[in-house]
Amino acid sequence: xxxxxxxxxxxxxxxxxxxxxxxxxxxxxxxxxxxxxxxxxxxxxxxxxxxxxxxxxxxxxxxxxxxxxxxxxxxxxxxxxxxxxxxxxxxxxxxxxxxxxxxxxxxxxxxxxxxxxxxxxxxxxxxxxxxxxxxxxxxxxxxxxxxxxxxxxxxxxxxxxxxxxxxxxxxxxxxxxxxxxxxxxxxxxxxxxxxxxxxxxxxxxxxxxxxxxxxxxxxxxxxxxxxxxxxxxxxxxxxxxxxxxxxxxxxxxxxxxxxxxxxxxxxxxxxxxxxxxxxxxxxxxxxxxxxxxxxxxxxxxxxxxxxxxxxxxxxxxxxxxxxxxxxxxxxxxxxxxxxxxxxxxxxxxxxxxxxxxxxxxxxxxxxxxxxxxxxxxxxxxxxxxxxxxxxxxxx
Amino acid sequence: xxxxxxxxxxxxxxxxxxxxxxxxxxxxxxxxxxxxxxxxxxxxxxxxxxxxxxxxxxxxxxxxxxxxxxxxxxxxxxxxxxxxxxxxxxxxxxxxxxxxxxxxxxxxxxxxxxxxxxxxxxxxxxxxxxxxxxxxxxxxxxxxxxxxxxxxxxxxxxxxxxxxxxxxxxxxxxxxxxxxxxxxxxxxxxxxxxxxxxxxxxxxxxxxxxxxxxxxxxxxxxxxxxxxxxxxxxxxxxxxxxxxxxxx
Numbered sequence: 001x002x003x004x005x006x007x008x009x010x011x012x013x014x015x016x017x018x019x020x021x022x023x024x025x026x027x028x029x030x031x032x033x034x035x036x037x038x039x040x041x042x043x044x045x046x047x048x049x050x051x052x053x054x055x056x057x058x059x060x061x062x063x064x065x066x067x068x069x070x071x072x073x074x075x076x077x078x079x080x081x082x083x084x085x086x087x088x089x090x091x092x093x094x095x096x097x098x099x100x101x102x103x104x105x106x107x108x109x110x111x112x113x114x115x116x117x118x119x120x121x122x123x124x125x126x127x128x129x130x131x132x133x134x135x136x137x138x139x140x141x142x143x144x145x146x147x148x149x150x151x152x153x154x155x156x157x158x159x160x161x162x163x164x165x166x167x168x169x170x171x172x173x174x175x176x177x178x179x180x181x182x183x184x185x186x187x188x189x190x191x192x193x194x195x196x197x198x199x200x201x202x203x204x205x206x207x208x209x210x211x212x213x214x215x216x217x218x219x220x221x222x223x224x225x226x227x228x229x230x231x232x233x234x235x236x237x238x239x240x241x242x243x244x245x246x247x248x249x250x251x252x253x254x255x256x257x258x259x260x261x262x263x264x265x266x267x268x269x270x271x272x273x274x275x276x277x278x279x280x281x282x283x284x285x286x287x288x289x290x291x292x293x294x295x296x297x298x299x300x301x302x303x304x305x306x307x308x309x310x311x312x313x314x315x316x317x318x319x320x321x322x323x324x325x326x327x328x329x330x331x332x333x334x335x336x337x338x339x340x341x342x343x344x345x346x347x348x349x350x351x352x353x354x355x356x357x358x359x360x361x362x363x364x365x366x367x368x369x370x371x372x373x374x375x376x377x378x379x380x381x382x383x384x385x386x387x388x389x390x391x392x393x394x395x
Numbered sequence: 396x397x398x399x400x401x402x403x404x405x406x407x408x409x410x411x412x413x414x415x416x417x418x419x420x421x422x423x424x425x426x427x428x429x430x431x432x433x434x435x436x437x438x439x440x441x442x443x444x445x446x447x448x449x450x451x452x453x454x455x456x457x458x459x460x461x462x463x464x465x466x467x468x469x470x471x472x473x474x475x476x477x478x479x480x481x482x483x484x485x486x487x488x489x490x491x492x493x494x495x496x497x498x499x500x501x502x503x504x505x506x507x508x509x510x511x512x513x514x515x516x517x518x519x520x521x522x523x524x525x526x527x528x529x530x531x532x533x534x535x536x537x538x539x540x541x542x543x544x545x546x547x548x549x550x551x552x553x554x555x556x557x558x559x560x561x562x563x564x565x566x567x568x569x570x571x572x573x574x575x576x577x578x579x580x581x582x583x584x585x586x587x588x589x590x591x592x593x594x595x596x597x598x599x600x601x602x603x604x605x606x607x608x609x610x611x612x613x614x615x616x617x618x619x620x621x622x623x624x625x626x627x628x629x630x631x632x633x634x635x636x637x638x639x640x641x642x643x
Contacts, residue, residue, distance in 0.1 A: 042453070042455075042456070043455040043456065043457060043465055043503075045463075046455070046456050046457050046465075049457075050456075050457025050458045050459075050463055050465075051457070051458055051459055054462070086521050086523070087521060088521070088523065089521060089523060090523055151462065151463070152457070152458055152462070152463070153457045153458060153463040153465070154463075173453050173499070173500060173503065175450070193415075194451055194453050194500065195414060195415050195453065195499055195500035195503070196414050196415030196416055196500075197414060197415075197451065235460070237460040237462070262460075262462050263462065263543070263544040263546070263613060264544050264613065264614055265460065265461070265462065267460065279446055280446070283434070285434070308460060308461055308479060309436075309459060309460035309478055309479050310434070311459035311460060311478070313459075388514075390510045390513055390514050391514075393506045393507050393509070393510040394507060394510040394511050394513070394514050395507055395511055
């Protein structure tokens with residue numbers, strides 16, 4: 001594989017937000033020849049990215065109700081498999097039908113997977129139990145899809161590592177205190193370095209808001225609006241690796257209907273509600289209890305497994321302010337050029353989406369940036385193999 | 396954690412602080428009173444302190460479930476992951492950064508040297524498939540230790556008395572990673588890693604304190620790996636000795 005060294009651009013892009021999207025965008029922009037600085041108030045991936053269950057989606061979960069997301073997922077799953085070697089545990093996923101309603105739902109699910117381009121295979125009860133002995137023995141049948149698992153921090157770290165090696169300046173522990181705005185033009189950011197208390201201005205030709213569920217809080221600093229709903233979900237990790245495949249309930253997405261193996265733990269997720277402040281989520285105990293109850297319907301031993309951790313993660317959902325559960329909102333992503341939405345130049349927001357689609361989100365945003373500054377530089381992230389995560393910290 | 400108001404008690408957090416420009420040999424301590432419930436972890440409390448009392452407090456975190464390994468620190472002198480360490484009973488709790496690793500800011504440590512050792516040991520390690528048919532280790536996969544369960548948190552290095560006295564020591568985590576490569580090579584050539592770790596600052600430096608395995612939050616048991624690594628290194632030496640200048 002050859003990496004084309006594109007001509008250096010004079011433009012400096014500042015990315016606010018060190019989640020998977022920001023990291024992937026830094027990597028993409030570096031390959032297109034831009035100068036890049038990324039700031040993050042904490043450790044990278046400390047917001048939503050690191051807290052997800054670690055599922056690399058085949059897209060099957062979205063196939064019935066959100067075809068656009070499903071197609072994005074299977075495409076990105078295939079690309080990430082190539083550009084992130086030694087990153088995924090490719091043990092596939094199993095959607096298990098427990099009740100007669102689940103069985104009745106199966107044909108629609110199966111056909112929707114195939115129509116989305118997701119390879120799916122029907123599995124008998126006996127074979128499912130052979131593949132995963134801890135499954136509820138009362139299951140009726142199952143469908144196998146190419147889900148995989150990953151470390152929620154280490155996969156995105158590969159993009160940070162690659163961006164850094166290419167010259168991007170990655171600054172964790174750096175808090176944005178102000179967006180520099182004059183006459184409806186964003187020209188940089190003011191930051192406080194939390195490791196020593198100093199403040200400085202960082203000038204930018206363009207500032208990208210990649211703060212996920214915090215997108216609205218940052219956009220307000222430039223007088224802009226972003227229709228983001230922080231929608232948290234509770235996740236429960238219990239001791240014991242009770243499956244090697246990702247186990248999903250074969251029914252319309254609901255609470256506690258997925259179990260993801262993570263090293264020696266099993267992660268059960270998730271619930272869904274909507275909050276105003278993504279810094280103040282809480283972990284409602286009744287949601288934790290629901291994870292035990294619903295998770296045990298697929299893998300009974302979960303009911304009595306030792307609790308290792310319970311936490312909340314805020315999804316950055318795009319959509320109507322009127323949504324109240326979060327489930328009705330699409331899981332696809334959107335890039336907002338604030339010149340078009342608010343008449344503010346030099347400021348772009350990328351939000352929505354999910355871990356599996358981080359590369360595609362970056363590509364779309366970088367395309368918008370190229371269009372805005374008038375640079376022709378093709379995306380290369382579909383082919384360029386990213387560095388191992390260890391390269392982010394190692395010398 | 397959301398616990399009902401009746402479950403709450405107040406705990407005084409004594410938190411080690413150090414910022415750039417401060418005396419590098421000294422930690423200063425700040426105190427914060429935090430309302431905690433039965434499920435509140437040290438990490439939940441630090442997040443609450445940062446949100447409500449001091450936005451400049453810095454600490455590493457990401458996954459909140461003992462998977463990423465970023466929130467290793469010392470709680471009342473003992474290493475642990477803040478995200479799965481409940482706030483201990485008692486009026487006061489002391490929180491300090493990991494030992495034997497340079498401090499960046501407050502509870503944040505610089506993992507560069509730690510990861511440099513890992514890269515030499517042949518990281519990263521991921522068991523790409525558990526399916527016996529597809530795995531390179533076709534038989535007996537259940538007998539193998541899951542050294543890829545290592546979350547690179549640095550807790551074993553902080554707990555290790557040898558690392559505390561000699562920064563040249565490779566350390567337990569990297570040695571465990573090396574052993575995984577030798578035990579379960581999955582197509583890789585373990586020879587170079589074995590020779591690298593057959594060194595007085597590597598496999599032979601351990602004093603068998605077993606503090607690393609005691610402290611490991613992920614059940615990796617680095618000390619046992621070091622012992623097996625010694626066995627493999629000794630066997631390889633013997634093979635070289637009796638090969639009479641043959642194929643090395």
